[in-house]
Amino acid sequence: KNEVEQSPQNLTAQEGEFITINCSYSVGISALHWLQQHPGGGIVSLFMLSSGKKKHGRLIATINIQEKHSSLHITASHPRDSAVYICAEYKAAGNKLTFGGGTRVLVKP
């Protein structure tokens, strides 16, 4: 059973729209990561958070520890934001990341 669940699996937005991707994770994590995978396959870390909220440019990540839920928001989306966004939970006990299935985002001009 996959412990990290993402929704939606696919998302299409018009340029300028606000995008939200959701992630549910399991108990006992040390941190929650958000990553971006480009069409060429490369993976880039966007955020690592264990509480609260982080913002970088047009990207915002939030986490609710009680509900074991995290969201990634993209404000004023742009076609260059088109990618797969992946959440992954980190557990120190296992020293490993467990990945969600990813959300494929397409932003149309």
Added chain:
Amino acid sequence: EPEVTQTPSHQVTQMGQEVILRCVPISNHLYFYWYRQILGQKVEFLVSFYNNEISEKSEIFDDQFSVERPDGSNFTLKIRSTKLEDSAMYFCASTVRGYNEQFFGPGTRLTVL
């Protein structure tokens, strides 16, 4: 800006052959990882490595797999006898501490024929 590098970018091999995938982590990082992604599937953890030993491995990482940090800079993944199902993109990652942001290499696409 420092980055994780991987070689080769693409490796094609025959079933049953040995392959070695190479990674150069960021120089001051202490924790190293291998992940794989079969085409169309999610990224999967293979192994983590710290202080010159394996700290965790998945059930995928069986006796056919091994890792090594032979010279303090390279971090290698060896598959002794490749199978068709080993065809995947293999990513190396490193981080300063386990719970910190991980930096990923560009990946090696392994194709087993």
